[in-house]
Amino acid sequence: MSRGGRLASAVVATARNSWRQLTSMRTALILLFLLAVAAIPGSLLPQKSVSIEEVQQFVLDHPTVGPWLDRVWGYEVFSSPWFAAIYLLLFVSLVGCILPRAGEHWRAVRARPPAAPRRLDRLPEHAPARPVDGAPATVAAAVAAALRSGRWRAVARQDETGEWTVSAEKGHLKETGNLLFHTALIAVLLGVAVGSWYGWHGNRLLVAGPDAGFCNTVQQYDEYSLGPRVTGAELPKFCLELTDFLAEYHDSGQPSKFRATVAVDGDGSPRRTRTFSVNDPLRLGDANVYLFGNGYAPTLRYTDRYGRQQTSATTAFLRVDDALTSEGAIKFPDANLNPATGERDPKSQVAFEGLYLPTVPASPPFVRSAHPAERLPGIMLWAYRGDLGEDAGIPGPVYQLDKSRVESGQLKLVGAEPRLLRAGESWTLDDGSKVEFLGTRQWITVSVRHDAGQELVLVGVGVIVVGLMFSLFGRRRRVFFRLAEGAAGASAVTAGGLPRTDYAGFAEEFARVVAAVAPARADTVPDQRERDGRDGVVAGSADAGGTGT
Amino acid sequence: MMSALSDQLLIVTIVGYLAAMIGHAAEYALGQAHAAVGARPGVRQRAPEAAPVGAPSGVQGPPVSDLPDPPASPPGPPAGRYDGPAPATSRAAVYAGRAAIGATMAAAVAHLACLVTRAIAAGRPPWGNLYEFELSVTFVGVVVWLVVLARQPRLRQLGLFVSLAMVLLIGAAGLIAYTEIKPLMPALQSSWYVVHVSTIVIASGLFLFGAVPAVMFLVREGHERGLRSFPYSLGPRVPAAAGLERLTFRMHAFAFPLFTFGVAAGAIWAEAAWGRYWGWDPKETWSFISWVVYAGYLHARATPYIKRRTAVWLAVLGFATMLMNLFGVNLFVSGLHSYADV
């Protein structure tokens, strides 16, 4: 052989060997074990996909190992190359395992049951000769037919000595289930992959009211992410407006029920009203809308020193505790416009910082709400006047005032004390302007999502569960009959049974099958039951000799 | 009122399992004494040199671990030494063992009553938080135990380990995880949640009970290999290894699809509640780990050339990961699931 030829055959041999190694059960086990171990850091270290803030905090708290862990994907274990390497190898091994087994199984299912062994009394189960009326050929046919009606795959044939035999087999569903189960694992992996390639989501806060709705475009989300195969232009078109939000709480403050009502339009169908809640998302074909959180957006009306009124209604306050104490800032950049020129006076823009208490406690301090429902709503307001700095085109923080402007004196606190306003009350500031607390609107946070692989995963998991049950509870077994010429036109029927898998109840089944398909003449029924003293610990002794599959 | 009653019943339950444990221990001790009086080969006489660990006796006898379906006849060297569990031969031992089973049954009734009163007080099924979840899991475990016992009375020796596990787990539930009754959060008001939790409770109970014969198999099998240090010294007192191994497999074969279904139901619920069916939240991660380890156990058991001992170790490891999920994650790691517990 030429040198090149030798090299090529060595390469082929190595490749074949590695493939055999990779698809061996031992490798599958090791990879499974590695997969389990590799998942552990994902539960102990904070993960970016769960909470980016926790990751940042962790890195701050652990200045030495923190950044190092980041370099080895410690905070994104489940999308790390090493985690992927393990499961991809496992799945390659899986495919290499399934394909040959599927072929073998296909052949096994179509093959006729094997010939009956010569000595049935050597099998784990055995029934001694019993007379059955009829010639061997007739009885064989009858036995085979009876077995078939019991869903055995049975064949009657004459062996080389001319004796009639019946071989029957049952339980291929075990292997079918096993193959289905392993194949479905691949389907699930594909479903997960499709979901991450073609999925997308966007989160945002949605205040109730016709002036606060949004449409499904990436610009209108506070935060969004698109799978690598999706562009923003492909998002389905629809718009949502929150028309009503119902929140019910127990007296303890624990929530008992949330329900959001929205108007949907902009998707080509007429405007319609739909409701959704926690656990019951709004399903809109190519997108689902989930309800995540809720809170209040106080409405303030400010009457400036020239008597012009402005109302601010869609500014959400963020919750600071479970009793929905909420804080936020409401800005009136157009306050005190010079009525003659229409110009802003940079010294007299107005803003309020507020602490909203849906239920003001009975006595001070009024810093924490007593209950999340609006039983006795009130808002603590700090008034500021000065330059908000929002003309420069840089939008300030949404939920707070720009603290640096307060520190630098560009914004000044008006009056020394904050003021508590109940719904409908007003506060007249030192320059004669006035702020009124009109009430609140509700807001919710929604997550709008689409996972294109979800259905595939669901079907895959269904097949996994069903396949597992067939695989674990199925039992392969064989029974054989030999029919010798007996006296007086009868046949002498012996039977043997072979469980191919762990099967404690086989003895009983064997006895039942033999009695049913080859009913002995009434005068000579051997007592099947007397055989094994099966008081054995735990499992009977029936499955000796099974060889597994 | 109901809630206070439930708390008192918890004490009764723990005391009941403790009594059962004492009964089983007494049975063990009396049986041991009797066995020592009788002409049983003394454990001490069998010095390690006599059976070098390097040449485990399992290699000579019918191999305990290498056959997929070992014959049911007790494996191991010279007959007579390992002829199955020595039935508790002294009369006092038998009484102690029976009393222990009686105590277990009484404790199980109190256990059930504790759960029912808790459910009545809360106006919902008793699995709204870690404490209730653990009480439910252990209850399933004890029911499985009693069912198995009714069918295989000779397994009574397992009782010492079962009642020990009960006392430890319920004690831990009461001491560490106790929570005042609270109504369910809206996120938990879902029929998939009910399906999810109930199947996981039952599967965990089965895994819990399955871990008992697994550990005892390791003890017995270790003893048969000539190990004589503490847990292995209990070897002669536990049933034959092959039977224990098979019971371990039965329990796991039953629990695994149920667990798979329960995790899947949880994913369906998570999709509706959180917008994603899987998010690698610590609880989900540990369920995944348990699932993979148990899958490894089933694989190992189905592989002829892998020792049964290795496979059973995987089952025990699987239960350790379940415990991590039940106690470790709830107590040390925070995640979305943790709000079910506070």
Ligand code: HEM
């Ligand atoms: C994704 C990883 C895998 C998982 C989660 C998994 C899981 C399982 C489970 C739970 C069983 C038990 C069901 C039963 O006993 O019938 C099983 C059986 C089996 N698996 Fe896997 N498996 C995986 C990969 C593989 C691979 C890579 C191979 C091939 C090397 C393989 C070969 C087998 C075989 C032959 C059985 C049948 C055992 C028997 O006949 O009882 N599996 N698998």
